[in-house]
Amino acid sequence: MTTSFGAATAAIIADDPKLHLARNSCGLRTASNSLLLTKRPHLFCPSSSPTASSLIRAVSTQPRYVDPLNVTAMACPALPLCPLAIAEAERGIPDLLKRVRAVFEKVGLKYNESVVIRVTGCPNGCARPYMAELGLVGDGPNSYQIWLGGTPNQTLLAKAFKDKVKIQDLEKVLEPLFYHWKRKRLSKESFGDFTNRMGHEKLLELVNKWEGIPLGASRYNLKLFADKETYEAMDTLARLQDKSAHQLAMDIIRDYVASHRKW
Template sequence: THLPLCVWLPLDSTLLGWVGGGASELDGVKSRQAPHCSRSTSLSGSVFSFFRKRCLLEDLNCPSAAMAASATAAGIGAGADRRVQIRGFRGLRSPGLIPFGRPLPAPPFGSSSVIRAVSTFMLRTKNPCGKVPNKLYLVMDDLADEFGIGTLRLTTRQTFQLHGIPKKDLKTVMSTIIKNMGSTLGACGDLNRNVLAPAAPFTKKEYVFAQETAENIATLLTPQSGAYYDLWVDGEKVMSAEPPEVVKARNDNSHGTNFPDLPEPIYGTQFLPRKFKIAVTLPRYVDRLNLTAMACPALPLCPLAITEAERGIPDILKRVRSVFDKVITLFIIQFVGLKYNESVVIRVTGCPNGCARPYMAELGLVGDGPNSYQIWLGGTPNQTRLAKSFMDKVKIQDLEKVLEPLFYNWRIKRERHESFGDFTTRMGFDKLHELVEKWEGPEGLSSRFNLKLFADRQTYEAVANLAKLQNKTAHQLAMEVIRNYVAAQQNGKGK
């Protein structure tokens, strides 16, 4: 009978005065406190993590009133669209516009600010693996023209978004999607969102396995409340049977983390502290740096971005890997122990809002100007410690001047199994600044050693062709061969 938190609306309990038991005016419509709507505080401190479906039904059946806090019911996959007028808070954001998903500050106590009703919504589907039946695509295309603003948007997380859906048409749009092999259940809110997998239409067993795994995870972590179907298709069940391994996993409480007596055996009553996202991929095509790297969309999609992030991170990771290779080459020459399989958690964001969580990364790049970043250091591989600002206004072309001395000294001065984040914290920023400012490369190395890997073009081309088959550069493959040889010699396995 309850729906978990799924959508964010600016008309939350604080702004409406429901926490204090008062009333607010929504374009002339009085909104009283709804005593039948249960309220609980989630682990993150947000209110109204649960709502009885009666609240949402009353809102849906009242065309003249806004979807108030009870519309933050999970599973519906709809959120307030951008056209939201907030009188009394115009100085806080662009006039009349609220970016979707960004909470508003509460008004001062006793404020008489009036909030205009939300008239349109954004609706997002949930498509594990990015799979979209032809029938669903055609229906989504029609819905965008008939009820939306004429655009059908594809997200980077393999879902559809419809914008500008009027409140009075929500049920029609929702039921049409559900009846045409689609769903919005779990597409928004503080729970697991869409589960991604390689979209390439290959029939290789590893691709099929990744896609099946993604679908099973999505099924396992989908809210179990039947209220979703009660609301949008009048209780009609359109779900297919769950795979037996999913049912077994849901009923497995061997670790004591389930809630077997509740409608939501995995989520319980509080759901998650925030949204959660999962992707299944093929590790052989992913560098160790890429496994933990993250970037926000930034330019050209985000109006808050002041520099690149998502479009720039592939090149940044290649450059970091090149610095790793260079540092490891110095190790090989100096017979220093090798740990090439280690990595660093890197996060890149296009502005200080930090949507890619750079403030918990071992190495965070935070946009502070065109082609310019703050460097943040000191997070941990499992993101349990906040990073700190190390340098400002580092131009993207000067990145290696900062990273090379840091990585080199990490390799030669680290303690046993010490991560990069722990190393930078232990050394202290004063010492690290000194290392960066005085860095001219390892002392005496350039005069004593020749770092050239390839003596002739024929050898280079042969290695390059082999490397291409393994999705590597010639330099990376050559370094791998050298590392394996040196490791074998050091372990007494050389012939």
């Protein structure tokens, strides 16, 4: 029998501060003299002994108890270990995955839906971001080049999508991408396949025009049409208030409706 689990989860021990990686390593050595590291990376522990399998399960966290985003994610060591690194990767990916999960929840994606994410601290790409559905390649301090278009099984190369994205601005890019994936994907279409079908030019347009998730977008839709002169006047007024023309138009409509209510 072969027992396998994600290497990234092997050091996670049931939220008990008394259990450390040393115990994990000892348990794995006791259970199996042969440990195989896969490209994911996962650990494969070949064993035909039920006792060994039980021991492995006792010192590890099974993937079903780990966020699906974490199971397939990977990062290179980067700072402070690698002299080539110009951005964070391994130290930053735990927080990054939490932020991605928060965006998933915000746009309505289910918990069991996942995206293969790879983060690397420099263009050498030791974590293989160039085959990921979402790859982040360090291109400066706290700055990343975003790659899109790999597939879940890494059979297709990704393509560069956007340069010099500051880590604090990541949601501004991910939110529109995941929002439109949720609403425009084909049946069982992965994020990588979706980005390839849509094309980077169209996706970049969606990102640049993004103004946030429309309130009640799934139930209520109000389109406004105006002549060029009216639109330009509205746009000028909106800029003075640091708004978009659409936002200002909606504010005006809400105020008008509120002032004419009879109840």
